[in-house]
Each structure stands twice: as C-alpha cells, then as structure tokens.
Amino acid sequence: MSAILPAEGDNRINFGALRALVVDDYPSMRNALRLTLSNFGITKVQLAATASEAIFHIRNKSYDFILCDFNLGDGRDGQQLLEELRHSRLIPLETVFMMVTSESFYEKVVATAELAPDDYMIKPFSAEALSSRLLVVLQRKRTFAEAYRHYQAQNIDAAIASCDKILKEQPRYAVDALRFKGELLIALGRFDEAEQLYQQVISMRAVPWARLGLARSLHLQNKEDAAEEELRDVLEHAPEMVAAYDLLAEVCVAKKDSQAAQEALEQGVAVSSRTVRRQQKLGEVAMNNGDLDTARSAFTEAIEKGRHSIFVTPADYGNLCRVQLEQGDLRAVASTLRQHKRTLEETREGQLVTAVTQSNAYTREGKSAEAVKSLDAAASLRASGAQGDPQLMLDLANACMANGRMDEADAVVAEVARNAHDSEALLEKARKIYAAAGRENVGKDVLASATSDVRKLNNEGVVLAHKGDFSGAMQKLLAACEAAPFNPRIGMNAVWVILKYIDQAGMDEKMIDTARHQLAEAERRAPGHPRLAGLRMHLAEVEKRFGIARASA
C-alpha cells in the first residue's frame, strides 16, 4: 500500500513507509539530508548526485518523496529536472517534489511557475522545519488524491468535481483547489470560467499566480489588450516573476508586435537565463525580427544550458546554424556541426540537419560538387523517413533550388504547406524562398495547390460532420490526414469526426485505433493545444463506454 494513501479514516502519515530520493551534488549535503530524514523516520532513501542519476532511479522505481537541490553543479538544475519529470510524466501528481534552494529569488519563481514544486526549503533550514513542511504537503496530497486520480485518467470533469467538493468541505484547501481547478478549466478550453475563477481569487487577494492565470485566460480568449495590461502591471510590481515575461511575449506575438515580444523575452532572460525554452523562443522571435546577433546568442545558450535536456532537439542545432549561415559565418557553422557531431549523428533528424546545413554552406562557398553530395545525403535520409521541423524543410527546399533541383524543391515545399496549411508565418517564409530564386509564380501555384487540396478535404469533412454525415466526414478527413500526416489541425478534426462516428454508429476497432494514433501525433506536433484535452476526454469516454482497456500512456 502506498504511504501517501492509507486506509480510509486513517489520517496519520507513516514516514517509515515513504520511499525517498535525495538529489544533491554535494556528497556531504546528501549524507546530511539522509541522516536528517532518518531522524524523523524516513529510512528508505536513495541518493543521486545529478539530474541524470535522478532520472535513472525514477525510471526504475517509484518514489513518494523527492528532495532535490536547486543547484546541481554544471548539468541541469533542480527546476529543469522538475520540468522534465512533470513534462514527461515520469512522476505522478501524488509524488511530493520539494526543492532545496539557497537562491532567495526562487520563491518568486515558484509564485508564478506553471510547473512549481510542491514546496521548497530555503537553506539553511532545520530538521524540524523539513519534517513539518513535508507533513503539510503530504496531507494536502492526500486531500487531492481523488482529483489527481481523475486528472491522470484524463477524466477532467470528474477532477473538477473533486475540486468543487474540496472547495465546499475543506476551507483549508480552498485556495489550492481553486488553483488546480483553474488549470483544469484552461485544459478543457473553458477560458471564460477560468477568467471568473481567477477574478474570484484576486478579489480575496491579488496573488501572483492568480493574476497570471487571469492574463492567460484573457489571452486564450483573444482579449490581448486586457491580458497585456494585467501582465505589465504584475511586472511593474514584481519584475522577478519570470513566467509573466513568457506569457507577455505570447500576447505580443498574438498582437503581431514581435519587437515587443523580443523585449519581453530579453527581460525574462536577464532575470533567469537558465530556461532552455525561454532561450529557444527568444531565438525564434529575434530571428523573425532580423536581429541575428540576439538570435545567435539565444540559440547558443539554449544548446549550452540544455545539454542532456529533453527540450533540446535537432531543430535547435539547425536554428543556430541557420543564423550563422545568414551572418555568412561559415567557420562558425562548421564548428557548430563539428562540436555537436556525436549528438547529431544519433538520430536521423540530426543527420538531416547536418546534411541540409552542409549543402547550404557549400553552396555559399561555391563548392557545388560538395553541395550536391550533401543534398543527395539529405534526399536519401528523407526517402528513409527522416522528418525535419518545417523551417529545416524550407532550408532543404532552398538547397534544392540552389542546385537546380526544382521539382524536388517544389515537392518539399508542398509537403510543408500541406502540413501547415493554416500557418501564415510559414507560408510567408516559403514565398520568400521562391521570390529569392526568381520563381514567384511557380511558388504561388505550389502553395495554392498544396494548401487548397488539404483545405478542401478538411472543409468538406467539417461540413459533412455538421450535417450529421460522420461516415462521409471521416472519409474526407482521413484523406486529408494522408495528404498532410503532420498537420495537427487536420489530425484533431479527424479524431473529432471518428469519435462522433462511433457515437452514432457504434464501435469500430480499426477507427478508434486510428483516432488514438492521430491524437498522439497531434499532441506531439502541437503540445498544449487547447483542443487536445477535450478530445482526450471524449476518447476516454468512448473507450470506457465500449469497455476497451486503455493502452497505458
């Protein structure tokens, strides 16, 4: 039996049954913490010195309590570890994650972070303080056990009902219940209700996470001005609230003010430069603004700080090389590829980044034979199924055109366009490539036919669905999926009509499998998309109704 969830009616916590993991890079501190834990009865303690060691242990065994130092030497810090653990769902919500920190700014991080630890201890602290805090967190986890269980089974409505019950019956946890419920409402796309909830909290006290939640729900309802006003006011009073800069940047992008977005991200980076995702975003925005110096240093930082991080992908190396190429700094490109050779060779996506980058670099140097050789390598990687991010695929199209391989270029652009038929930013980039090659008219045709096929199938499918012909709608959308296998919008529409079809016509094993696959693909392409949670719920509900055991996530 779990230490956290004892028999009904028993509200004691059995420290002896807790399985604990202590993560600290200092051997003396690790031992001191272990002895301190054993002093109050926690004797099952595993020690880890680095984030990688911690992840290794967590993959092999489940822990009830993770006590982690923020500063873990040169590798990932404790906050990065926490984000990776929660993001990859390596630890369930029941697991207590406590941060140990000597950074006094950390409480400002926690105050607004989406991925906050359950609590944190500021060094130096005493044994009693640690045991009291742990007890309080364990009691809170126990109160929310039912809500967590529903949430993890993707049964969000039931999780909300659990929160409402806590709100009514346990005033001690009312604010915690509101905080969790706000996140659930946003996951379900019920943004107006989330807005009201955060207003309700703010009427009690303007706590930072509620103000940020309010700004997020405003932003998700496209009320960008109100969201911006709220965020600017938060930051004026508390400039250390880093998460507010990230959200402000999203709001500015939505307002098409990418200069302001860059400024917000730069301010966020100045407060805390260690977040890989903030650096990646800054690099992208600066690149779009033509600020190559900033883009280069941001992409460099993302790679540096993100060593071993799951958030760094081959696309990050491609981004850095693209800036260096645009700056005409071919030596830097060569050095980036050399320095990260081993990482890039590990995956086909990485190999594709290398081949495409090299081809474009050789073209710049006027070495056309080498450029063609690299391009051939890229083509054969693609033939074997290697997929790059859209930006890299456009680089590939560019390389094809530079070497006179126009049909190949058009095919690559068409593929990008089909998979991003509704992304004006990407289509615009594609148009620029054609313009630079003096092939504007060809480009117009390629883009028009690629997007119109997908758009037509999609629209026809949606119209049929609204008329109640889910079978016909499904055929159209599956055809659209085949043409645009990486297009999250199409994928989500397909999932939606398949589920509607099953609602109407009864179970279809093959189709529900397709729905599962498409949903997983859409989640991979568009993580955090507001439609995903609703579809996930609908799928779970259909599976339950027809008594299908859900494949483990």
Add this chain to the structure above:
Amino acid sequence: MKSDSNEFQAALIHELKNNLGLLSMTLDRIPVSGEAACDSAVDAARLQCQTVVERLQQALMIYKANQGRFSATVDAYSPHELLAEVAKRAEALSHGRIRVELGIDAGVPVIWFFDRDLVEMALINAIHNSLVYARSSIRIEAIAQDNWLTLSVRDDSEGYPEHILASVAEGTPYRARGTGLGLQFARLIAQAHDNRERIGDLHLGNDGGAVFALRLP
C-alpha cells in the same frame, strides 16, 4: 549581466549557506547525553548557530532592500500550520529548558495571505530572543480581529528595555544592535505586507514579560 566579482560573491554566499545548513543539521543530530555540562554546551551551540543563520538572512535582506528588490511574495497559507511549525522549532531550540506554549484563538481563519518565509523568519528571530531572556516559558499566539491577523511571541523575561521600544517605535534605521537589530528587520517584514491600503506593522510591549506582535492585514 553579472560581473565576475558579483558571481564570485554569489558563489561564496551559496557556499556559506551550504556550510551553515550542514552545521545546523549536524547539531540537530547530537543526541541528549544526560550530562548537564555536555548538553548545555550543545544547546548553547544550537542557539549560536541560529544567531549566525539569522545574521546572514538579515545581511541578505539589507542587500536586497538596497537594490530595491525586497518585497513580500504573498500566497494563501495556514496560520495554524505556520505556528505549529514554529513551535516545533522553538521546542527543538529550547531543548526542554524553557516551556513552549501554543495558543491559537478560535477565530483565526484556516488560511491567511502572507509571505510564509519572511513571517517565519521574523517569528523565529523573536522566539530566539525570548529563549535567551525568558525565565521559564514562552507563549506563541495567534488572534484575528477586524481583518487583522496578529501573531505574537510572549515570554516571562524582564521585558524589552526602554531604548529598544523607543528605537523600534521611531523606526531608527539600522542603528540598533543585538536584539534591536533583529526587531528592525521584523518591522521591515511586517511593513512589506499590504492589503488594500492597509500596511502591516510590528507592536512591541511589556506585559508580564516581552510581547512581540506582528500584525498582518
């Protein structure tokens, strides 16, 4: 961007906090021997370690305040849980030498909005003072009235000397020494709490001993 010397300083402070944390945890692990001479020396060392911890915290607070970065980060916490934690810490520091009582008025709400770390720092500092001067007991109390939460520490000592009461009442900045110094910080912490025009404050008085009262809006 940080300069090298700033990073060096930050690294040193980081080490200092680690060392102090280790020292405090090590002292906490020394078992009671039953021999008065030995145990009282360990108790004294514990209190002295606590003093060093507090001085470091205060030094860092001044540093932040000078940079204009000192502010409270308020969230919903349970005053009951906070005082239970603080009382546990007081018992550990007193090691049975001084009786620790906890009195929470029935009207104290289950949650209140405050900066837990700062309030805890102020209370522990007050408790630490009381443990040094109290004759036999200290009492930690909470009461809620007219939308104010008052957290207090009372002891049965001689009470605060007149000059400390005066210096805290006048808010003489950073001139006080010893006990008075910690009290100035408690006052800063109280004042960092505000709620719709109302600002927290620190009340000191003598009533059968010293009374330290933090009032939070």
